[in-house]
């Protein structure tokens with residue numbers, strides 16, 4: 001049974017064997033990512049404890065090198081596999097944890113606190129199990145579709161649960177499709193026993209690292225629309241699959257989001273992750289399915305805040321115990337950061353707990369507002385942290401400059417970039433469904 005006390009903080013974790021003891025006594029206790037730890041369910045506490053332990057002791061120490069080399073965090077994935085985190089959203093009936101939306105985003109945020117790239121790529125992997133699991137359970141299917149879906153998902157879940165396999169999720173193509181404004185340009189032609197895929201996916205996180213690429217494409221038939229979107233798992237070793245281009249970006253460097261090319265790739269029918277047409281239904285009826293990206297940024301915001309407090313208290317491990325907390329400017333700055341952090345956390349938790357099928361208009365608008373706020377506030381909290389901690393914050397020996405760069409990437413991610421959130425919020429607030437203006441008003 002998990003204990004009622006919050007997970008042990010980095011401040012009280014033992015030093016690695018042989019490492020010199022830090023000069024300062026570390027007394028700051030980084031809080032639970034959930035704020036009020038006591039309201040969490042036993043499963044949430046248990047999963048958060050696993051994520052916090054791995055994050056503190058394994059992911060945080062590796063994060064700088066992963067960032068510097070822009071390489072995929074394979075070791076972190078081995079640790080998550082061993083700890084069972086790769087099956088977090090696989091339903092319990094199939095051997096997973098059966099984590100719901102709220103539980104998953106709390107865990108993702110805790111991981112993001114220690115390594116943004118690991119949290120963001122975990123999101124791509126987990127999305128497949130969540131969409132085919134709890135989300136698909138809420139959607140309308142014919143009895144035949146439901147029976148076939150059970151067969152298909154059992155096949156994919158055993159890969160994850162027994163085989164420890166990793167999935168990715170590729171929407172982006174450089175056109176309007178990833179923003180949800182046009183059918184995907186990658187096409188899947190029905191052929192005997194499966195589909196033949198042709199297409200190109202850009203910014204494909206886990207390119208070369210995932211075992212299976214989750215490819216969003218359009219069923220190749222005359223007059224196909226966005227309703228004909230298809231979600232297929234593509235074995236990375238299949239003939240016709242290649243990864244091209246380099247990867248040397250500003251931030252989130254460990255995601256290794258290179259380009260995937262698909263040329264006449266035959267994919268067996270069992271690799272269809274959802275029945276034909278179901279993705280479009282999910283996107284309309286379960287919009288929180290796209291909001292699994294932003295918890296990473298909640299975690300980065302918390303990480304930047306934790307670091308700032310430790311730094312001002314002179315409690316950063318392996319640094320001289322110089323205190324800066326007595327200066328009033330620092331106290332005001334940290335107070336401003338705390339205000340922004342708590343606003344961000346409040347909207348994060350409220351949105352996580354509101355996720356459901358067929359949400360009301362207010363919940364949909366709140367979702368866009370939350371997604372926007374998480375991504376933008378994370379970068380702003382990192383900016384405040386760099387300004388407050390001063391020149392040393394720029395050094396690559398400390399994590400702040402990486403958090404600052406990583407946090408900038410959130411707002412760029414389709415389908416809901418910061419711009420597109422604002423665009424939709426404005427329009428959907430001022431127009432009810434089907435409303436248009438008279439020509440002379442335009």
Ligand SMILES: Cc1cc2nc3c(=O)[nH]c(=O)nc-3n(C[C@H](O)[C@H](O)[C@H](O)COP(=O)(O)OP(=O)(O)OC[C@H]3O[C@@H](n4cnc5c(N)ncnc54)[C@H](O)[C@@H]3O)c2cc1C
Nearest residue numbers: 169170171172179181203204205252257412413414417419
């Ligand atoms: C670190 C990182 C990891 C990523 N991983 C993945 C991944 O695993 N899978 C995946 O599919 N994608 C991934 N992406 C890609 C991401 O979701 C976007 O597709 C990509 O960043 C957009 O690139 P772009 O600027 O060329 O897009 P563009 O399509 O040129 O869009 C540029 C901007 O214009 C705006 N815009 C775009 N379309 C419209 C429109 N129709 N109407 C109004 N405004 C619009 C948006 O604000 C957008 O930010 C990742 C991106 C990053 C930064």
